[in-house]
Amino acid sequence: MPNHASHLTAALRTHHPWILLIACISFMLYLIQACTMFISWYADVLMIAVLIAFLIMPKYPQQGIWAALCLLMASAYMPFPTPPVSSALMVLLIATLGAVGTYDALIAAPLALIAIICNPYRANYVRPLDGWQLAGAAMLVLGAAAVGTMFRQIRLRRQAEKQHAKDMERLRVARLLHDNVANGITRALLLMDSGVTDGAQLHDELTQALTDAHSIIGTLENGEDRMSEPVSDDIATSVEHMEHQLAQAGFDGELLANTASLHLSRAPEELLRSILKETTTNMLKHANPEYPYIISLYAAGGNVVFRITDTPKNTVPGPSHQYGRSSGLARHQQQIERIGGTVTISDDHNLFSATYTLPTRAPQ
Structure with missing residues (x-):
């Protein structure tokens, strides 16, 4: 009815x-x-x-x-x-x-x-109307138009701010889904494709991806205004996981990291952890494990510098793997530049090199 x-x-x-x-x-x-x-x-x-x-x-x-x-x-x-x-x-x-x-x-x-x-x-x-009444009427009418227009501009500005906040939160949800869920599933698939029989590592990757997915879903279902970040490891632990995952996939190289000298505020630290995860996944997808890699992480001049050099599997420009959308690198570059950092990428002579420079403290 x-x-x-x-x-x-x-x-x-x-x-x-x-x-x-x-x-x-x-x-x-x-x-x-x-x-x-x-x-x-x-x-x-x-x-x-x-x-x-x-x-x-x-x-x-x-x-x-x-x-x-x-x-x-x-x-x-x-x-x-x-x-x-x-x-x-x-x-x-x-x-x-x-x-x-x-x-x-x-x-x-x-x-x-x-x-x-x-x-x-x-x-x-x-x-x-006399002269004063005429002037008063003109001021009232024109003043009313000005006040109404001012209120409209205030309302439009507030709507724009709310829409911007929604857009930023939507982008943050997409980043968390990509960095914490999609990358974890991708690493698990790559482990299976490579023939690695480390069931414990495969279980850990899928369990962490599922936990992060449940955290994101729970926050969205509860209707909270802002979604909390899934619990993440510190930088030193993230570096250890990165080295361990690369070794399990058959990679050999040097990872030089002085994590004790890194003192980052919250936003740059979260971004650096995300870059470490993205780099690990990208190396598993695109880098050739038959050639050594060089990774360094250190503090210099009030910034944190993360540099990676490896050899790609596919030297022909274009997508080289079936998993993923290859959007994480571009998004991280935008985030780094937004807080005053820089990204330098080069791909020549069969070598891929990327240098990320992040300020230790994000601008207010």
Whole structure:
């Protein structure tokens, strides 16, 4: 059976809930004064049309505001009395229009000001505005347009900030899925492809990937605003895991790391751990274990330098492995440059070399 309540709720839902309050106030003020001014049937029709325009404002803000404004401006040229609150309501509607429209208030403000000025000359029951009153009316109308536009800019800025926060969190989720889950599964697949029968290492890789996946899923299901990072090892332990995984896959080389001299703040440390994991996976996928590698990690001049040199399996440019999307290197380069670091990559003479330089402390 159709849910009529849900359809009614959807029909009454407004894009800008605060406009509902403005529409109600405008409706009540205009109605109270209009009820005491029964002059002629065409005057009553005009007043009823204004009230209807106020009623459609919450659902269709721009159309309702423009309709009410046009009717109020038209009433200013009529030869019969209109509710005195009409001028004040025009100022309020212009401010509201500036908050929901782009250039609408710039068009509506001069038109409303002309109507307010011309009304006394068309209706004998209103005294014309003097110089001070004219200046005050101009300041009110133009000020209302400026205030409405300012509120719109504030609202758009807040929306942009919220959207940016959502985009950054989505990118962080993608990074965690790639670095902690996808890379772990990839390393397990590479172990199986290489014929390595180390069941304990294979079990550890898959268990860690599953644990990280459960952590990410649990956070998303709980609806937390920000997802916590999965628990990771320190830099020294990450380096040991890297060396052990490469040795298990048949690689031989030198890994020179002075982890005791590394003193990083949280963000660079998390990024360096991610780079170590990504490098291990990339070497397992792309590097030739028949040739030695050279890896160094040290502190120099307030930065941490991580350098790797190996020999690729495939010397032809282009993808060389079926696993992965090869997006981790580009993403890490963007993250490093964002915190003031540098990345230098070269691939010539059958040698691949990459140097990552990270500041020990991320800029505030």
